[in-house]
Amino acid sequence: MRATALFMPTVKEDPADAEAVSHKLMVRGGFVRQFASGIYIMLPLGWRVMQRVCRIIREEMDGIGALEVSMPTLHPADVWQASGRYDAIGQEMFRLQDRSGRDMVLAMTHEEVFTWLASRELRSYRDLPQIWYQLQLKFRDEPRPKGGVLRVREFLMKDSYSFDLDEAGLDRSYEKHIGAYDRIFERCGLDVYRVESDSGFMGGAQAHEYISPSPAGEDRIALCEACGYAANVELARSVARPPEEAVPVSGQAEPREVATPERRTIEEVSAFLHISPASIMKALVYVAGGRPVMALVRGDHSLHESKLARYLKAEVRPALPEEVVAATGAEVGFVGPVGLPGGNSLRIIADESLRPGGSSGTPGAPGFPSVTPGTHGAAGAAFAGAHEYVAGANKPHTHLVGVVVGRDFQAEFTDLREAQQGDGCPECGRPLTIKQGIEVANIFKLGTKYSKPLGATVLDEAGQERPIVMGSYGIGPARIAAAAVEQQHDERGIIWPKAIAPFDVYLVQIQAKDPVQSAIAGTVYDALSAQGWEVLWDERDERPGSKFADADLVGCPVRVTVGKKAADGLVEVQSRRGGRREEVAVDDCAPTVRGVWEAAR
Template sequence: MRVSQLLLPTVKEDPAGAEAVSHKLMVRAGLVRQLAAGIYVFLPAGWRVMQKIEQIIREEMDAIGCQEMLMPVMQPAEIWQESGRWDAIGEEMFRLKDRKRAEMVLAMTHEEVVTWLAAREVHSYKQLPQLWYHFQTKERDEARPKSGILRTREFIMKDSYSLDVSEEALQESYRLHIGAYDRIYRRCGLEFMMVEGDSGMMGGAISHEYMAFAEAGEDEIVFCRECAYASNVETAVAGADPEPPASELTPRGADDAPFAKASGALVDLFAEAELDTPDCKTIQQVADYLGLPARAFVKALVVVPEGGGEAGAGGPAASSGPVTSSGPVMVLVRGDHELNELKLERALGAGFRMATPDEVLEAQGVEPGFVGPVPTPLPVYADESLRRGHYVAGANRPGFHRSGVTLEQVPQATFADLRDARPGDPCAQCPGELEGARVIEVGNIFQLGLKYSVPMGATFLDEDGKEKPIVMGSYGIGLARIAAAAVEQHHDDNGIVWPASIAPFHVHLILVRASDDTQRALAEELYASLGAEGFEVVFDDREMSPGIKFKDADLLGCPAQVVVGKRAGEGVVELKERGSGERRDVPVAELAAALTDLLARA
């Protein structure tokens, strides 16, 4: 490809509002352009990267016997009504009507179509297992698209689906995918980790997420180097808190008790007393006001259980748990801890929402901000970390908190792991300590089980002639996220440094002086010969000053740059490795070999 003909609109300045490095660089390098919020055009070079990624995925999926096909984006509402997701999914799904006023959806994912297909075409255990996949655009009306290409409303995904005769058989399909995914991400040059996703609990569906390390990522994981436990923080199990409650840090009555009130008076955590805390509605405010650490508090939240928990598109339904009453419930976590939504759902056995201020007032007799468990008429769920210690909690009286609160004063409390795990927590499975990392979710794998096959009637006859539901799995990979994650992980001040496997081109051939006949002749010759030898070459044949060409080449980030310049007459060119910046003169005769060698290392 000649740069003089290529649509490669590089720009010097960062796009307005861009924050993520990958966003800035992909726009600057002329790979993508934004059409609307979360909707992007892939320009030629950007699309080449996507196709490279797609091909790698294709090869690895084919290698495990997965069959490529293509399923439609626009789908009739009926199949979504059958699966139950027509109602379960809210505004995130694009819906429209056709000219006959029939309800249609723009698909977010393809479980329904797969199950529909399976229901009509798969009838016997002899046909199973089946592994199907396709690359297709997904439409999701994200509440908040962000970070360039990382979170968009329209994106291309490889999604595959497994159909099996049993749970045991599903494990094999799952295992095959794990192998394929490991190879895919490794080939794409990503540093990644497979972590536990939503579930891992008994009865819940099993799922894992593939996470690429990147500060721009929206997800957070914790992992243990000792035992290889790794999980999304959303689902991570935390070991017991290594630090004792705040009330045990300093002996009662010690002179150096650190808990001095702003006014100078000391707060005795052990003493049952009401504390005047005007306008202190958040833990942070009370903590600052009283001069206590956040961990000395109990955070009391009032929630209203409702419905089943739907974890989101493609996700399995929340596991069913104990039946609970339908009224509001009080949830307690320590002041410095974060309530974990999924864990609470599991404990409640239902989804929930935060109570409105009015509901809080009605249930507890006080406005949010001063709610506490002593006393409360509500059922109480408390995080394990509150089993011991004395705390400050809301006094159930506007403007007041109370000290000396222990969970022994809350006999109805049910204890459970309800908080987010965080780095520094002990590993729940070994003596190790959890580390944390920010990541981009580049793929996931789910054991769906019977979630779709039962409601949609996808069954087969087993060896005994008995009708059974097909056991399914689904497996996704976001192509653009791989590209963005690769840029996040591989770049420098001058631009992108693509892994050779997904670079838009292998070689960036630069003609320094387009007006120099010798240089031009050699460059043209190399462009032709390297192409013939199977290298993918972008040839910058433009009549521009060399500086611009060098800058563009670094920005675009192809692994090798071949510069045809001063020594063209001697048959010598300069070879630069984009990653290391190393450059050396190479006789034309040795160029192909040198390139092969360089690309093998990139």
């Protein structure tokens, strides 16, 4: 395509409202424009990238036998009422009424419609398995859109749904998707980690996310480079590091009060009492299902709320200051598990690292090995023998020292803390790495969560009616594009992975009005096009610097320059990624381009 025939509004300056690199570059490169908060226009270049991503997705989905359909995005509310999500989902769903007052929604995902269709059309086990997919818009009224196209309110998604007779069939469909997804990301030139993820406390089945590492991402994942364990921190198990210093054992029979005036935070208390944060129990009061509960983690750990929510099987929120006082008799900062008023009405849930005799992760969880002191050094063993903590006394400006779990209070134990950099891998004990990333895809084993309430059943071989066992699988093409930009760019602009670049070759003609250059550029353009390359021929009457700058900004993998030496029949071929600039005869241009292309990522 000729640049003079293209709409490519590049901009010199970063947009004022952009934070993420991908956001800035996609706006500057003329790929997208914001229309409203979280709502974006895809300009020609941006749409070409999307089309290329979508094409790869289609090919790989078709490759596992999935069938493409197109589902409505405007749904009557009753299907969502049938699944229970009409009420379960809050303001994140766009809701409206039609002219006769019927409740409608804009689809935020498509489990309901697909299941509705399956319930009407799939009758026999002979109809199974099926995998149906679509590339369709989703609408989610995000409370806070951000990061350009990373977190938006209207976006394209490839979503697929598998329908199987039983769990074994679901496992096969799930594995097929893993294969397809791995190939999609490989082809898109994107680094991703497939990690265990939270399937939500209602589903309970297996789920994975594909996370592409980037500082602009909103997810954190725990990775073990030694054994390959990988999980979102919202459910990652880990072996807590033993504290740097062992807690001195007082040997006293019961806790002792100490005055801690105005010392509320872990930092303040640890500094005041000259102890390490790990020697303090952090007590956090939450409200779950309308009732207060106390969550306990070690002072050097952070609670992960979704772990608490999953354990309690209820949504949780931090208690308000008044609620904390009502539940414990003390204000925030002096709350603890010992000496609570009114008997033991407050449920106390403690992290595994506080369990007497252990500083471990989640014993008993699948795949969790027993933790041997030898693995984690002498400090761990010493710590295990101490058991004494400092905790809030539930009295103003007072803490307790010498608190022993199990002796001074009872608690339920579960994995509550967020995995930290350097924690031990739950599988092999080696240190975990925490990385930030963008969720570019997810896969869920739904089971019969939707097929049961929506009545999607088939008759099995024995003539028995059985609910279809389902999976759902999403990929965000725009997030793939943004993640690629996040991963591959330099100070001049984007360096697209070759498979999803808007054009394969950016052909710069230095002098638009030079007939020799025009002729040579035309020859090069035709030759490359004839070989199947998508070429953007920049024959605009601009200064060379502008065209080079745009070429770098737009980020096509190969640049061909037709300039002064065109008169001698020479052109230049160069990789966007850098490296040497090759000067070749016009006739050698195509093979040279191929070479640079092959070498590109």
